[in-house]
Amino acid sequence: MLKQSKPLIATVVATMALSFGVGTTGVSASKLDDLQNQQQQIEQKKNELNRGIQEKSSTIKANSEKKDKLLAQIRDLHGKIETKQNEIAKLEQEIQTTKAEIEALRASIKELEQKIADRDALLRDRVRAMQVTGGSASYVDVLLGANSFSEFIDRVSAVNTLREADRQIIAEQKADKATLEDQKNQVESKLATQEENKKKLEAAKAELDRQKKDLNGLVEQLEAEQQRLEKEQASLETEYSEAHEMSDELKQQIVAEQERIAVIARKAEEERKRKEAEARKQAAAAAASEQAESNRKAATSSKPASAGNTVAHTSAPAPAVSGGTWTRPAAGRITSTFGPRDLSWASSNHQGVDIANATGTPIVAAGNGIVSRAGSHPTLGNYIMITHSVNGKTMTTVYGHLSAIGTSQGAQVSKGQQIGRMGSTGRSSGPHLHFEVHIGNFGNPVNPMLYVPL
Ligand SMILES: [Zn+2]
Structure with a gap:
């Protein structure tokens, strides 16, 4: 349709040029017809263009609604992605805290291990001393240093208490270490869960990102389509306004042609009046001379005077022609x-x-x-x-x-x-x-x- 329009207008212009080249003198029989045919064609063209413009604009409207829906979906996805990002950031912080906890626990365990090792070494030294001297050197020294039997007994009991205390400390430290190891295991498993959750969140976010990318692609396609449609609509509108101008021009030419015919009619009327006046003058002169003749001859027979109507087209049921400007166009x-x-x-x-x-x-x-x-x-x-x-x-x-x-x-x-x-x-x-x-x-x-x- 688009491609057809230009040649049509070109044809009309060519036809116009042709029809104005001829018949500029006198009344052209076909000129008004031509002009009116051309105008009809252009009006038809205008209607077609208008339909095309309406179609384009309704497609543009539908696309625009589609695009609005997609943009709403994208906004929704943006919200979801942001939520996921916040969740991931929060989890990352938790992971940092957990890792710090694990580090602290490791340090505590290391410290305890050091203490246990130190005490072990001390105990081993004491045992070795006892073995070397036939008993624990330190305990023996303590015992031998007693000044009385009752003091000796006290010292024996003190040594026993001391050994018991050593054993207890070792046992407690081992229990502490076991607790710490247990805590460390728990925190490590917490970290593993957190890392797992983070992976899941990242996968979910990646899916949302993919959906958003798809929607962005669709919006871009629609935008390109809108641009194309708007361009086509604009070119149809240009064509329409050209056709409209041409139609206006033709209307003016039709009016001008009608005016030209009116001028010819006026000149014809003037000419007819002039001829009538001349005919009347001649008839009066003829009548006067005939009167003189008849007076001279003294008429013996009278001829019937012809009717005032000199036009002889009174075939059967034609209406009688009345005087004045107008007559009845048909009998009936x-x-x-x-x-x-x-x-x-x-x-x-x-x-x-x-x-x-x-x-x-x-x-x-x-x-x-x-x-x-x-x-x-x-x-x-x-x-x-x-x-x-x-x-x-x-x-x-x-x-x-x-x-x-x-x-x-x-x-x-x-x-x-x-x-x-x-x-x-x-x-x-x-x-x-x-x-x-x-x-x-x-x-x-x-x-x-x-x-x-x-
Ligand atoms: Zn009627």
């Missing part, structure tokens, strides 16, 4: 008058007067003028439009539903001259003449009965 019965009426197929406002009679009844020009259109119309059927000049003012008459057209565009016609025959072409329920009168060019209908004797 008025079946519908100007104004509102109720007919399902017709315009609710009747723009003319209907005169019914037999098919073939002569139709005559209602006044002197130039035939501005003679052709076919879906509603009016075969029709004739005549542009008149009445005392310098333009008027237009229309004759519709004709069975035959007896004139052509550009023809100069006089009041009462037969231009066609009554029929029932176009939208019509029976043979009748649809007759319209417009002030100025076609488009301003008035009641024909106010102007034409019907």
